[in-house]
Amino acid sequence: MSAPRFVDPSLLTETAEGPALRGSRCRDCDAYTFPAQDGCPRCTGSGTEDVALSRTGTLWSWTSQGFRPKPPYTGTAEHEPYAVGYVELPGQLIVESRLVETDPDRLEIGMPVELALVPFRTDADGPVHTFAFVGRAS
DSSP, X not given: OOOOEESOGGGEEEETTEEEEEEEEEXXXXXXXXXXXXXXXXXXXXXXXXXXXXXXXXXXXXXXXXXXXXXXXXXXXXXXXXXXXXXXXXXXXXXXXXXXXXXGXXXXXXXXXEEEEEEEEEETTEXXXXXXXXXXXX
16 A cells, blocks of 8 residues: 655654654744744754654634635545644644534534645545644643
């Protein structure tokens, strides 16, 4: 079985616990960024290093989107509303992400979430995946 293909492989890195978002950390001021960057937006320093971001966090805020994402993240022709949230990764930063759960009654600010890889669309070469966050037991 071949490894899954991703919308943008540069956003992910492998860790012992599984895939994680690939970010960067400034060695001068300790600011984290996602996606990874060569320079620091906080102090403008150039001493950044790639880091695997936390795979778990808390849902900071969320909304439901009823429109198709912009290209190249267009998804499938059978578009359904999806949830998008801001996820706070402890001690690092807040990232914007799709959420696996779309039922508003099951989403709660402050709930624990974990990174997941999910099918996004299918093209001529097969399925293409993206990242999302899914609720986890606390």
